[in-house]
Amino acid sequence: MSSLDARGLDRLRASANEPGPGDTVDDRFEIEELIGEGGMGVVWKARDRSTSQLVALKVLRDASESARERFVREALALQQLSHPAIVRIIAAGTRGSVPFIAMELLDGATLAATLARGALPIADAIAIVRRIAEALVVVHGAGLVHRDLKPSNVFLVKGDPLDARLLDFGLSRRPEELPVTRTGQAVGTPGYMAPEQIRANAPVEPAADIFSLGCILFECVAGRAAFSGDSTQAVLSRILLEEPAPVRDACAQAPAALEELIARMLHKSEAQRPSADQVQRDLASLQALAGEAPRPADALGAGISVGSILAGRYKVEGMLGQGGMGIVVVARHLELGKRVAIKLLRGAGNEADETRFLREARAASRLESEHVARVLDVGRLDSGAPFMVMEHLTGEDLSRKLKSAGRLGIQEAVDLVLQACSALEEAHGLGIIHRDIKPSNLFLCTRRDGTPTLKVLDFGISKLTRALEDLTGESTSMTGTASVMGSAWYMSPEQLQDTRRVDVRTDIWSLGVVLYELVSGSSPFQGDNAAAVGARIAAGRPRKLSELRDDLPSGLDNVVMRCLEKSPDDRFSEIGSLSRALRPFGSAASQAPTVGQAASDIKGPSQSRTWWWFAALVGLGMVALVAVKLSAGSQAVQGAATVATPAAASMPEPASPEAAVALSASAPPAASASASVAPAAAPTPRLASTAKTGPASSAAPAAPPPKGKRELDLQDPALLGR
């Protein structure tokens, strides 16, 4: 034996500590036999003494520092990720100097082994990739990038395409971190690396995983690699320079939508690729079109599965997406046959989570604007975990639209923001601040008549204002002072400082950022990381929109910049003011009589029904009777009815559409909305602004100035001479 140098010593010591059959690791895992091995590590089948369950025990074999770092990185990544499609970690630690990870033992085969037999049925390919996309939503949500997605890192439990699991997070890292290997060195597996991974000159973002997933999807459908060549260099060159052959050349029955999705996933520009959530949504749509059960029977999380009946009336069909604390599944109402989206707490929610979840449900259920994702029902699973039933939407969010379009036409952008204003105006009127307005929370769908309409999603971190808190006694400090909620790029300066200090002007700031981005295609506050963006938000001045867009109409710049004033006092004091300032820049359709309930409200099915109902009653002179009947049922409604009645009473006939609009738009929604929150409260600001400022006010007699409105007006810079 030659004398041991430092490396030899390390190797000897590590080898001496490597466990084998008959050894017990961490006084817990009794090794039984070898499952597999590679240059870097060995995987043993072991029995967990604490549970008597078999586990896969992965032990590092390579004593090098880089191998150790990669191993530890995987353990850390797995510890913070929890999803049915991500292999579950049971424990991690070191035996002497040898690290180990205990994971659930999976029985099945890798996708690579499956693909060795050829292409998969399209349905299987979609199911597998959708499930991995769902896993990536969680991975990316945790701020990680997998960086090594390939068929051998996808495991099919019992060969089931519906039970795919994502493995091997050894190369995962946060985009801002240095690579595992030295800077400038490409990391990944050649046939599945994104162009930016090959160039290795910039941080690798989540879009790199989407490219790799696109390669996997292509290979599953076509039965051959998207990019191949005689050498690694040839493969890399093709990834950088060439488009893959159309997948339908290899698989004629592949739907056009699938072809289009693969093309987007394999786009050379990472900015053009869809997000993981968008991928899984698109694949869900493809599954729905094919009429297939989109999900396995036991893997949705939150204690439910496909086919579960929730609250005795909703049959779960599959998963739609997931957020920080919940998952959203698609379900069908058993009696009505109507599809709905149901939001559930993921895993075991704690009391705070449940309180926040229920608060979101209650807050959102009070909103009736066409531009809010409608809450239809709330309930609890048998486990006690709450769920919320919402209307099922199809379409795309503005984040995705921005990615595909780059920027929007000015009128289109203004129209969309005006619709968001409509939703927020109602919410603010009820004392609800959204606090997380951003493009991905603004969902674009299509009405039955084909016209686009925007829905504001996710009041998940909405904060009830102090006034409402005083009325209901409900605590509003759900996020605590330490946690900063909301998305950094769209957060207001005051929100960055203290999440408890936000008011309606925070939403106005965020809307300003969204509009800036829609019009210019770029964010007003840019930076390499959240901290840099935060610094810009706090102190930076964005470039004028007119510098970025020649065709910007005069005056729009000022409106947007006023939203982006650092001091809330210098911004519009309420959404109605912003709407009025924006309306001249929108399309003709946006020049509707009222802001909050512009023409769009008339078109919404439920609002239309309301209008006809009220119009008929008014025509029969029965409004007073309605008010009485409503008040008998609820004191709250009575308060609202007293608001509605003067307006209606002074309206002899709904002679013109404007008159009918003003009536239908204000009375019933305001009645029901204020009824559920504050029986004795004055009419909402939405009513006030409608009556005071909208063109409808000329048709409808002015409503009495509400108390709450006077307070808002005192903050209006226009009144203060600013």
Added chain:
Amino acid sequence: MADDFVPSAAGARFPPTRQSAVLGAGSEDPAARARSMDVLVRAYWKPVYAHVRRRWNRSPEQAQDLTQGFFARAFEKQFFATYDPGKALFRTFLKTCLDRFVMEQSRDEHRLKRGGSALRLHLDFDAAEGELQRLGMPADTEVDRCFDDAWMRHLLSSAVERLRVQCEAKDKKVWFDLFERYSLDEGSKPTYAELAASFGISAAQVTNHLAAARREFRAIVLDELRELTSTEEEFRSEARALLGVEP
């Protein structure tokens, strides 16, 4: 390893026992003291030589004289008997004694003459020097670790040699051969499948044989440590340092 320290002709080699040599250094019994000295010299002469060469930057000849002189003085003055386990590891204590000795010698370079001591150890300095040359000069930051690294290297190498002997005695030479190929050979570490192919046995046999060899090796290392420590606490501490595991 076994033949790089040849006891003086006057002293026969003591049979290995697993009693603490450190505690024996303070024994009233001269035979016990001599046995302790044998064990301690065997375990520490190479680290002492390496430390004097690298930490004190002495020539091979000076380092040889200082190593001989240090152990002779320790035996004559019985200063290992003054070791207090409550204050430091024996390894640390020995290194402190050595540094003090070298400093004293530096004040009067003529005080220690070659062959001046009654005790003359037969140590294979050529082998020790050859090892140092092969390892190369340590970086400045590693000089202070020279003693500890040499101690670890010497102890583990001794354990490997004992493993070889024991495996051969049990007619389990394949255990040692697998251990050597997997743990000691330079180059990339072979997989179990590669070893199975190379040795003409199954991968399961490879993993079983290797697991047995590793257990044997760890037992030998811990056995050696029992001799070189004086308390349970010190034993555990040194085991963690050497193998990274709780014994």
